[in-house]
Amino acid sequence: MSPRLRVPTAQPRPIPRSLWRGFRQLCPACGIGASMEGYLGVRGACAHCGEKLGHIKADDGPAYFTVLVAGHVTVPLVLAAEQAWHPHMAVLMVAALSGLGLLIWRLLPRMKGAVLALMWALGLKGDEVQGDVEGHG
Numbered sequence: 201m202s203p204r205l206r207v208p209t210a211q212p213r214p215i216p217r218s219l220w221r222g223f224r225q226l227c228p229a230c231g232i233g234a235s236m237e238g239y240l241g242v243r244g245a246c247a248h249c250g251e252k253l254g255h256i257k258a259d260d261g262p263a264y265f266t267v268l269v270a271g272h273v274t275v276p277l278v279l280a281a282e283q284a285w286h287p288h289m290a291v292l293m294v295a296a297l298s299g300l301g302l303l304i305w306r307l308l309p310r311m312k313g314a315v316l317a318l319m320w321a322l323g324l325k326g327d328e329v330q331g332d333v334e335g336h337g
């Protein structure tokens with residue numbers, strides 16, 4: 201083990217701090233090492249503190265929150281632009297869809313980091329099974 205690598209101990213996992221670190225695509229445990237690699241890849245473990253992250257499966261959570269935020273940003277802007285300037289529909293659609301695409305492109309990896317960090321803070325791995333209403337499963 202390298203001297204830089206610290207063994208993670210039982211530490212508090214505050215959700216706001218973890219979310220902020222995750223949104224910046226940093227390790228939720230130390231806030232120094234990267235939690236992501238490439239565009240949407242999750243590192244197996246933090247290069248700084250060694251916290252294991254690769255086992256956490258965020259599934260559709262990041263896409264859901266990305267669309268939720270991007271939609272709530274884009275739609276009011278489109279409506280405001282329509283009210284203010286009455287642009288041609290084609291111009292408005294090209295501008296809105298370009299902005300939406302750009303926002304989604306920039307937001308999705310950050311949302312993935314945030315969801316990953318939230319799951320880490322809550323001790324979830326993404327393979328938890330929910331029982332049905334009658335308590336089976």
Ligand SMILES: [Zn+2]
Binds near residue numbers: 248
């Ligand atoms: Zn770390």
